[in-house]
Amino acid sequence: MKLYGYWRSSASYRVRTALNLKGLSYEYEPVHLVKDGGQQHSEAYRKLNPARLVPTFIDGDVKLNQSLAIIEYLEECYPQNPLLPSAPADKARVRALAYDLACELQPVTNLRVLQYLTGELNCSDKQRSEWIANWVEKSFTAFEQRLTEYAGDYCYGNSVTLADICLIPQVYNAQRFNLDLSSYPTLMAVHERLQALDAVQQARPENQADAQ
Amino acid sequence: MKLYGYWRSSASYRVRTALNLKGLSYEYEPVHLVKDGGQQHSEAYRKLNPARLVPTFIDGDVKLNQSLAIIEYLEECYPQNPLLPSAPADKARVRALAYDLACELQPVTNLRVLQYLTGELNCSDKQRSEWIANWVEKSFTAFEQRLTEYAGDYCYGNSVTLADICLIPQVYNAQRFNLDLSSYPTLMAVHERLQALDAVQQARPENQADAQ
Numbered sequence: 001m002k003l004y005g006y007w008r009s010s011a012s013y014r015v016r017t018a019l020n021l022k023g024l025s026y027e028y029e030p031v032h033l034v035k036d037g038g039q040q041h042s043e044a045y046r047k048l049n050p051a052r053l054v055p056t057f058i059d060g061d062v063k064l065n066q067s068l069a070i071i072e073y074l075e076e077c078y079p080q081n082p083l084l085p086s087a088p089a090d091k092a093r094v095r096a097l098a099y100d101l102a103c104e105l106q107p108v109t110n111l112r113v114l115q116y117l118t119g120e121l122n123c124s125d126k127q128r129s130e131w132i133a134n135w136v137e138k139s140f141t142a143f144e145q146r147l148t149e150y151a152g153d154y155c156y157g158n159s160v161t162l163a164d165i166c167l168i169p170q171v172y173n174a175q176r177f178n179l180d181l182s183s184y185p186t187l188m189a190v191h192e193r194l195q196a197l198d199a200v201q202q203a204r205p206e207n208q209a210d211a212q
Numbered sequence: 213m214k215l216y217g218y219w220r221s222s223a224s225y226r227v228r229t230a231l232n233l234k235g236l237s238y239e240y241e242p243v244h245l246v247k248d249g250g251q252q253h254s255e256a257y258r259k260l261n262p263a264r265l266v267p268t269f270i271d272g273d274v275k276l277n278q279s280l281a282i283i284e285y286l287e288e289c290y291p292q293n294p295l296l297p298s299a300p301a302d303k304a305r306v307r308a309l310a311y312d313l314a315c316e317l318q319p320v321t322n323l324r325v326l327q328y329l330t331g332e333l334n335c336s337d338k339q340r341s342e343w344i345a346n347w348v349e350k351s352f353t354a355f356e357q358r359l360t361e362y363a364g365d366y367c368y369g370n371s372v373t374l375a376d377i378c379l380i381p382q383v384y385n386a387q388r389f390n391l392d393l394s395s396y397p398t399l400m401a402v403h404e405r406l407q408a409l410d411a412v413q414q415a416r417p418e419n420q421a422d423a424q
Contacts, residue, residue, distance in 0.1 A: 051312060051354035062301045066308035066315065073304035088288045089274045096281035100263060103278065107319035116346065120339075127333060134328065142263035 001026040002058040004048065006033045007208040010106050010169035011067035012055040016208075017165045018071045020199035022081050030210035033111055068102055071162060083162050094156045097146060097163035101170050105139035109173065129177065136174050140184045143167075147186040153193050164194055172205065213238035214270040216260065218245045219420040222318050222381035223279035224267040228420075229377045230283045232411035234293050242422035245323055280314055283374060295374050306368045309358060309375035313382050317351035321385065341389065348386050352396050355379075359398040365405050376406055384417065 003019070003026050005012030019026050031054050032039045039045060040052045049056045049065050056063065057070045059077070064070050075083050084091045107113070109132050117123040117131060150156045155163035171191045174181055181188055194200050205211055215231070215238050217224030231238050243266050244251045251257060252264045261268045261277050268275065269282045271289070276282050287295050296303050319325070321344050329335040329343060362368045367375035383403045386393055393400055406412050417423055 050357040051316070051351075053316070062304070064301075064304050064308055066311040068311055068315070069304045069308035072307055073300055076300045076303070088285055089276075091288070092274070092276050092281045092285035095284055096276055096278035099278040099280055103280070103315050103319055104263070104265070107315055108325060113320060116343070120342070120346075121333065121335065123333065130332070131328070134332075139263075145262040 002029060003027070004029045004031050004045070004056040004058075005054045005208075006031055007205040007211045009033065009054045010110070010173065011053070013169040013172070013203060013205060014067045014102075014165050015055050015057060015070050016203035017168060017200055018074055018083060018162075020203050021083065021160060021165075021197075022074060022078050023199075024074070024078060028209060030208070032210065068098065068162070071165065075162075083160070083165065085156070085159070085161070090156070093150065094161045094163050097143070097150070097155055098161075098166040100143055100146070101139060101163075101166040105135055105170055106166075108135045132177050133179055136170075136177075136179055139170070140174070140181070140187060144184040144187050147190065151186055151190055154190055160194065160197070164190065167191065168194055168200060168203075214241060215239070216241045216243050216257070216268040216270075217266045217420075218243055219417040219423045221245065221266045222322070222385065223265070225381040225384070225415060225417060226279045226314075226377050227267050227269060227282050228415035229380060229412055230286055230295060230374075232415050233295065233372060233377075233409075234286060234290050235411075236286070236290060240421060242420070244422065280310065280374070280378075283377065287374075295372070295377065297368070297371070297373070302368070305362065306373045306375050309355070309362070309367055310373075310378040312355055312358070313351060313375075313378040317347055317382055318378075320347045344389050345391055348382075348389075348391055351382070352386070352393070352399060356396040356399050359402065363398055363402055366402055372406065372409070376402065379403065380406055380412060380415075 001024060003015055005015065005028065031045060033054065040054060046052055051065060053065065055067060055070065056065050064073060071083065084094055114128060117128055147155060152158040154160050155167060167190065201207065213236060215227055217227065217240065243257055245266065252266060258264060263277060265277070267279060267282065268277050276285060283295065296306055326340060329340050359367060364370040366372050367379060379402065413419065
């Protein structure tokens, strides 16, 4: 198995966490999203992934993009340490928690969107920071409310799921942007328990070969 | 079954299409995203969905948010007219196509993001239009390339899948914003075949009770 990723990419971070939680070993191929104007725009990488985004994942002759599709594939082909509950309603709630972050928060705060804000729209640093803070606050406020209903040790009960995998990079980013997260005590308690896991630690951006 | 939605919401549109394709009847409860400052912010709706987004779906005592989680739930509980292929790699590719749109394009062009651009960031109409055109072009260019590899009558082979369900509202929005879509011939041919289906027609925004 081979993962093309970038140390700070939230989507790469999710796939690394899932692979580690399932105890699957893989080769890691860094794609630097900033250096050389962004290596994801190179002809070689575009052949692999025309969306010019990371990650791309290879398992034998199967080539996949989109972190959540990759993780669902891993879940199906490598069922050890399941990342989704088995009952349909529970599974749907876990997926909904994951999408609350992966379809609402991550897309509006990712690198290329922030680059458009400061580039094409000429936003100031203050406007960029307020943009990030606005979407984090909206998402985390709703997520905290859902966790008061669903959480045990982790986002959904007492097993690590896809929801936790999506939460980790969002907290990493929020902390990187120095946001005050004290209004989300359940979310932060779950995050702290997740950080105690070896599989999670080893997936952290600063523990990757391409970390700067 | 009951669906809280809004006629023009892409995510509501996806769920309506999936329900129709599976031949499932449901009650439709409109939540007007603009009127009264946005009915999704009402106390009653926030109790149902703290993220203040549509859709919310009810099936007996199961309450779900996030369109893709709802559709995966329908797929599992009501397997007629499957919306995902059965082989893991095919399934993953269909999900990846769906997420290419649902995690990259829809989130950056939805109502609340456009409201932030013209409100907080004081963007002009021209800047707002360029923003939309930029993300549609990036996403559709990559999507067109993937379809040349995957498409048959529909996005992935000859059955309607989750990928098609996500494509339909994005073309609807792009056409609403008067974008030139002639650079995406495969995508548009698939879209035309989809529009010939009754289930798809009946899910169209203008055919909903709350259409204006």
